[in-house]
Amino acid sequence: MKIARDYRLIILIVGFLNLNSMGWSSSTGDPFVYWSFYVLLVLILTYCGWGISNDDEKQTHFRKYAWIAGISYSLIEGLRWLRGADYYHYYMDLDTNFKATVCTLDPEPIYEWWVNVFHSTELHPSIAFIIYSALLIYGVLLIFKRYPKAAVWGLPVFFLMTNSQTENIIRQTLASCFLIFAYVAYLDDKKKLMFAMLCVVPLIHSAGLYGVALFLFFTYVKIPLKQPWILVALYLFAYYIWNPDWFQGFADYLSKLNLGDDVKGQSYLDNSDRWFTSEGSIATVLGNGVAQFSMLYITVKFLVNLFGFYACRNDRKLQTVYYFAYIALIIQTMAGDIELFTRFAHWTDLMVPILVSIVITKVNMSKNKQYKILVYTVFAVNFIFYGLIRSLGSLPYAGCGFIWDK
Numbered sequence: 001m002k003i004a005r006d007y008r009l010i011i012l013i014v015g016f017l018n019l020n021s022m023g024w025s026s027s028t029g030d031p032f033v034y035w036s037f038y039v040l041l042v043l044i045l046t047y048c049g050w051g052i053s054n055d056d057e058k059q060t061h062f063r064k065y066a067w068i069a070g071i072s073y074s075l076i077e078g079l080r081w082l083r084g085a086d087y088y089h090y091y092m093d094l095d096t097n098f099k100a101t102v103c104t105l106d107p108e109p110i111y112e113w114w115v116n117v118f119h120s121t122e123l124h125p126s127i128a129f130i131i132y133s134a135l136l137i138y139g140v141l142l143i144f145k146r147y148p149k150a151a152v153w154g155l156p157v158f159f160l161m162t163n164s165q166t167e168n169i170i171r172q173t174l175a176s177c178f179l180i181f182a183y184v185a186y187l188d189d190k191k192k193l194m195f196a197m198l199c200v201v202p203l204i205h206s207a208g209l210y211g212v213a214l215f216l217f218f219t220y221v222k223i224p225l226k227q228p229w230i231l232v233a234l235y236l237f238a239y240y241i242w243n244p245d246w247f248q249g250f251a252d253y254l255s256k257l258n259l260g261d262d263v264k265g266q267s268y269l270d271n272s273d274r275w276f277t278s279e280g281s282i283a284t285v286l287g288n289g290v291a292q293f294s295m296l297y298i299t300v301k302f303l304v305n306l307f308g309f310y311a312c313r314n315d316r317k318l319q320t321v322y323y324f325a326y327i328a329l330i331i332q333t334m335a336g337d338i339e340l341f342t343r344f345a346h347w348t349d350l351m352v353p354i355l356v357s358i359v360i361t362k363v364n365m366s367k368n369k370q371y372k373i374l375v376y377t378v379f380a381v382n383f384i385f386y387g388l389i390r391s392l393g394s395l396p397y398a399g400c401g402f403i404w405d406k
Contacts, residue, residue, distance in 0.1 A: 028082045029401030037076050037402075042156050044072045049155035052148050059148065066141045069155060073137040077166070078130030081401035084167035094118040094125035110203040111171060126403050132174050136166060139180035143354060146187050147361075154357030161353045165346055172343065175205035176350050179215060183351075186219060187317055211347035218323040222316075228309040231326060235302055238333040298332050303378045304356060305329050311359045318358060324351035 048069035055061050082088065093107075093115050107115065118128060140158050144151035166173045178200040185194035198215065201208035225231070305326050312318040328348040335341030356379065363375045 028399050029405045031400050033402065034400030041072060041076045041159060045069055045155035045159055046152070049144070049152040052144060052151035052155075054152075055148060059145065062145060062148075066145075070134060070137050070141060073159070074130050074134040077133040077163075079126060079403045080129065080167065081403050081405050082399045083401060084170065084399075086168060086170050090128075090170045091125050094123075094128050096122045108203050108206055110200065111174075111205070129170075132170065132177075133166075135177040136173065136180075139177050139184065140354075142184045143180065143187070144357075146184070147358065150354075150357040150361040153360045154353060157356050158353040161356070162350060165349060169343060169346055172205050172207070172346060173350075175201045175208040176211065176347060178204070179208070179211050179347070180350065182215060183320065186320070207344070208347065210344060214324065214327060214348060215320070218320045223319070223323070225309075226313065228306060231309065232306070234330060235305075235333060238330055239298075239302075242334045298329065300378060300381055301325075301329050301332075301352070304352070304359070307359045307363070307375055307378070308355045311362045312355070321351045321354050321358070324348035325355045328352060 048065040051065040052059075052062055055065075080087070096119055114128075117123075118125065140155070144154050147154075178197045182194045182197035182201075185191075185197060198212045201212050305322075308322050308325060312322040325348065328345040328351075331341055331345040331348075335345075359375065360379065363372055366372055
């Protein structure tokens, strides 16, 4: 099995070198074109969100606005080129020039089937990225069909807060789409459909079992908290007392394990320092500036979660959204900027924009002007730093290309 693992890694390296020889690089694309489409998409999503929020009770025009938002998001995001650390990897999975093997180690059944469909039909890989984006925005639109008043904030906020994640961890985001579909089924009290969607998640990405477990726990276990002080105390412990270096002993233990034929699992264990300690931190990989920014964002996210608690505490189904966002906060706080743990946080992070939009919607109905100003200030900092500055900082790393830059 080690030979098979080495063979696939060689395929991946050779493919990457071949892509570079074709003119691929992380700096592909025109920043002006990228930002023009970025701003255009924000404006389109804001317009469509406004239309959904101001529609009549029968939601007569929902389909029109949903189509405009869905097509715009799917094409602008789906037609990206070399944006994100994992782009070339998943492009190579689908490219018929590399169809002798799937570059992803031990792919899960549904993902392997999906790759084989592209190999047998010789469809262009960009079609897959359009479909990935379409599935994601479709799930989000379904949620805002159930909470239409939040759409005017929710659609642009979702794009601003998740853009970096969705472009970098592609297969995990694809699997997360079905967590969103499961939540929509939960809102509609369709349990069979909910469980069917949950079953799909680990068949695309095995780590999705973590997201499924959390979903079931927060869906079926009622947490009797009327005030957030226990949650605040846990956050303060994670922020001020917990030391991410405590994972070192765990990493040392893992490095001694042998999983035999489990190629993917063994590859993680063989590189346990890279995944479980500061050796794999964002500061080491991308620089201290990005890491410091990440911790600043966590602080702002804590305030978002605090407002979210009060917005969701009396709505049983919204509590699932809240606790997903809270778990993401705690994981990111305890793990510092260690990459593997931030990836676990991403299983729940897609719910954060939903929480934000619900909070803003409820704050708008408040008569307390000082409270409104406080909430708006926190969210403005969140959007400016996370939606704009983070995107600017990641351009040298993520690129700004579209398919015509090939």
